[in-house]
Amino acid sequence: MNANVASTSTNNLHIAAFHTMPTPHAVQAKLPLTEAATRTVENGRDELIRILKGEDKRRFVVVGPCSIHDPIAGMDYARRLKALAAEVSDVLMLVMRVYFEKPRTTVGWKGYINDPHMDDTFRIDEGMVLARQFLLDVNELGLPAGTEALDPISPQYLGDLIAWNAIGARTTESQTHREMSSGLSTPVGFKNATNGEVGVAVNAILSASRPHRFLGISSDGKVSIVHTTGNPYGHLVLRGGDGRPNYDTVSIALAEEGLKKAKLTPNIVVDCSHANSYKKPELQPLVMADVISQIVAGNRSVVGVMIESNIVAGNQSIQADRSKMTYGCSVTDGCVDWETTASMIRDAAQRLRGVLV
Numbered sequence: 410m411n412a413n414v415a416s417t418s419t420n421n422l423h424i425a426a427f428h429t430m431p432t433p434h435a436v437q438a439k440l441p442l443t444e445a446a447t448r449t450v451e452n453g454r455d456e457l458i459r460i461l462k463g464e465d466k467r468r469f470v471v472v473g474p475c476s477i478h479d480p481i482a483g484m485d486y487a488r489r490l491k492a493l494a495a496e497v498s499d500v501l502m503l504v505m506r507v508y509f510e511k512p513r514t515t516v517g518w519k520g521y522i523n524d525p526h527m528d529d530t531f532r533i534d535e536g537m538v539l540a541r542q543f544l545l546d547v548n549e550l551g552l553p554a555g556t557e558a559l560d561p562i563s564p565q566y567l568g569d570l571i572a573w574n575a576i577g578a579r580t581t582e583s584q585t586h587r588e589m590s591s592g593l594s595t596p597v598g599f600k601n602a603t604n605g606e607v608g609v610a611v612n613a614i615l616s617a618s619r620p621h622r623f624l625g626i627s628s629d630g631k632v633s634i635v636h637t638t639g640n641p642y643g644h645l646v647l648r649g650g651d652g653r654p655n656y657d658t659v660s661i662a663l664a665e666e667g668l669k670k671a672k673l674t675p676n677i678v679v680d681c682s683h684a685n686s687y688k689k690p691e692l693q694p695l696v697m698a699d700v701i702s703q704i705v706a707g708n709r710s711v712v713g714v715m716i717e718s719n720i721v722a723g724n725q726s727i728q729a730d731r732s733k734m735t736y737g738c739s740v741t742d743g744c745v746d747w748e749t750t751a752s753m754i755r756d757a758a759q760r761l762r763g764v765l766v
């Protein structure tokens with residue numbers, strides 16, 4: 410690592426250091442994609458695309474911790490989810506939420522890549538390798554992974570291991586994220602804004618579907634002009650906003666109308682967490698049950714749901730003394746516990762059997 414700042418009287422006044430990162434190619438060479446992981450990523454993306462095209466009548470569920478902070482607990486969760494995925498695969502496709510980058514309302518821990526040791530040492534170089542190892546392990550189990558694409562450079566390091574990307578509520582309106590999405594290799598779910606505005610996500614889907622030219626990095630770490638071809642698999646994620654849910658039948662009908670007006674396929678994912686459950690994780694089962702009722706009643710636009718779930722319910726603060734922390738409990742948003750998650754998914758599968766069209 411080096412640390413030098415070429416500052417002048419007008420430049421880099423607030424930058425203390427530049428530490429060089431290993432290139433994406435170097436990180437990938439250290440932890441290469443295996444055959445089993447490649448199969449999981451390719452099959453996961455294909456299944457998602459078939460669901461988005463209406464060729465596969467199942468629905469997908471992006472489910473897992475609000476953020477990964479402990480890879481041992483994360484893999485414990487992944488193994489449970491893999492077994493559950495096999496049980497419900499006739500009607501539901503499960504994608505594990507593997508979120509490493511947290512967009513904060515103000516400040517706070519920004520995730521496993523930014524600060525993997527959770528002690529403000531900010532070893533992004535180590536975090537990137539640890540995140541890649543975790544994604545490899547999840548994919549080798551045969552479980553596809555979904556993540557939030559927040560940092561526009563990270564996909565060059567990790568994108569080959571991701572089956573589904575989200576653009577978050579705080580960045581759906583950002584040109585940088587729309588440009589990045591236009592080049593991502595996966596289907597991308599754009600969330601409505603934190604104030605509940607859905608139009609920005611519809612605009613994001615349109616923007617990302619077109620080719621763009623912008624500044625980025627190549628796999629050998631060179632600043633480059635990136636040429637993208639456009640992403641045809643953008644869809645809408647309703648997460649509620651401004652303290653109000655938006656998964657009810659009227660909100661979904663309005664969202665469908667907005668997508669159709671923009672000449673987009675009305676594909677909607679409902680995030681059972683965030684403002685849809687007033688940030689009370691214990692309300693997520695009610696949201697999910699309501700959305701499943703809409704599908705059972707004939708709704709075709711809801712293609713998936715998202716659940717924030719962990720081994721243990723709720724959340725906890727990060728403590729310097731790790732022995733005081735609860736295993737398998739979120740350090741960001743509160744989650745439902747494993748038992749609740751399994752029964753939400755089993756109930757949904759039970760109700761969907763025989764009714765999916």
Ligand SMILES: O=C[C@H](O)[C@H](O)COP(=O)(O)O
Pocket residue numbers: 475511512513514515516517683741742
């Ligand atoms: O899902 C994650 C959080 O809602 C998001 O990162 C914002 O978190 P914060 O409001 O605690 O910063």
Ligand SMILES: C=C(OP(=O)(O)O)C(=O)O
Pocket residue numbers: 475508512557576577578579600648683
């Ligand atoms: C940050 C998240 O959600 P949102 O962008 O909807 O706030 C998340 O799902 O982790």
